[in-house]
Each structure stands twice: as structure tokens, then as C-alpha cells.
Amino acid sequence: MDLFSNNDTPNILPYDGEAIYYGPVLTADAARAYCALLLETIPWQHDEAIIYGKRIITKRKVAWYGDEDYAYTYSNTTKQALPWTTALLELKKEVEKVSETIFNSCLINLYHDGNEGMSWHSDDEKALGKNTVIASLSLGAERKFSFKHRQTKEKRDILLQNGSLLVMKGSTQTHWIHSLPKSVKIKHPRINLTFRTIVYQ
Numbered sequence: 001m002d003l004f005s006n007n008d009t010p011n012i013l014p015y016d017g018e019a020i021y022y023g024p025v026l027t028a029d030a031a032r033a034y035c036a037l038l039l040e041t042i043p044w045q046h047d048e049a050i051i052y053g054k055r056i057i058t059k060r061k062v063a064w065y066g067d068e069d070y071a072y073t074y075s076n077t078t079k080q081a082l083p084w085t086t087a088l089l090e091l092k093k094e095v096e097k098v099s100e101t102i103f104n105s106c107l108i109n110l111y112h113d114g115n116e117g118m119s120w121h122s123d124d125e126k127a128l129g130k131n132t133v134i135a136s137l138s139l140g141a142e143r144k145f146s147f148k149h150r151q152t153k154e155k156r157d158i159l160l161q162n163g164s165l166l167v168m169k170g171s172t173q174t175h176w177i178h179s180l181p182k183s184v185k186i187k188h189p190r191i192n193l194t195f196r197t198i199v200y201q
């Protein structure tokens, strides 16, 4: 067996879902160039959530893109999708090729440095349907990503490299929650594009 082969893409979850880590799917230079371009050109906005009736504004910034003018609700707030840009369509094409899945929307997250992260959640909104496929492309600073099983509490961590692709599918969102832990050592930005399929509005 060739341990260093790019085709060696094991499931990092032991049961109840599939999370396939493909490693870098872009060269480091291309990933850095896309990261710089998106930092400059995306109309970033702080994310909003309503948690236990309280309005929270995140330090992390987001943008949402899609095929149509989708309205997408999560954390009790509704976002409107922007039309794809050329750079985003190039990235979508590459992600669709590797994951062999077609996506119609993308939530993009910007973490300015390691002081920003994302707390435990699963992407199980109604609009994504059951057993949805989410392809997560990382650009910029390498960050740890964690999974935790809802019942057994078993954990799995993975380092998401610059230019890498992680695909979550099967029953992952039903049984596992995930998070991007903060890490004060990290001084550089990271952009994460989560390509998704909205099934109804």
C-alpha cells in the first residue's frame, strides 16, 4: 500500500458517519493566492445568531453565495445568498471534481486569527435535508478541527491544511457535532468555504 498516495482517503470517523479528508487539493501557492483575493473581494459581515433569545454578533465574519437568491436560516437568523463570483466558481468546480458532488451554495467563514473559532454544532438545518454532503475547503492558516459523537462523546481531531478539502457525508450531521477550537498561537487568517446543497426553501 502506498501510504503517501493522494488516493489514500480514509474516513476519519470510526462509525455513524463519513468525514473524508483529502488533504491539499490546491497547491500551497494557489491556496494562498485565493485566500488573499477572497480577503479583499468578499463583502464580509459579522455573523449573527440568536441563542437562548439573545442576539450574538460573532468576531468571525461570513458571506453566503448560491445559485439562486436562496434564503437560508440557521441559528435563528436568515441570510440571503449572493451570486457566485468567477473565483468562487473556479473553487466550486475543483471541489465538485474531487468530491464527485454538485453543490448549489456556499457559506464562507473568515477567522482573522486563532482568537476566532466556531463552537460545537452540526449542520443539520432543514434546508440541507437528511444525509447532506458538505465539502469544506480551507485556505490560509492551518487549524485544528474536532468531531464529537453526540452519544458516546468519542472525539476525533484533524488538522485542516492550507488548500485542503474535508467532505462530511452520510449520517455525520445526525450523530456527530464539530467545532473549530480557538488557538491563540495562530496569528494568520483562515478562510473556510463550506459548499452545501440547499434542497428546498
Ligand SMILES: O=C(O)CCC(=O)C(=O)O
Pocket (backbone or CB within 6 Å): 107, 109, 118, 123, 136, 145, 160, 178, 179, 180, 192, 194
Ligand atoms: O471553519 C470550519 O472549518 C468549519 C465551519 C463550519 O463548521 C460551518 O461553517 O458550519
Ligand SMILES: [Fe+2]
Pocket (backbone or CB within 6 Å): 121, 122, 123, 178
Ligand atoms: Fe459546520
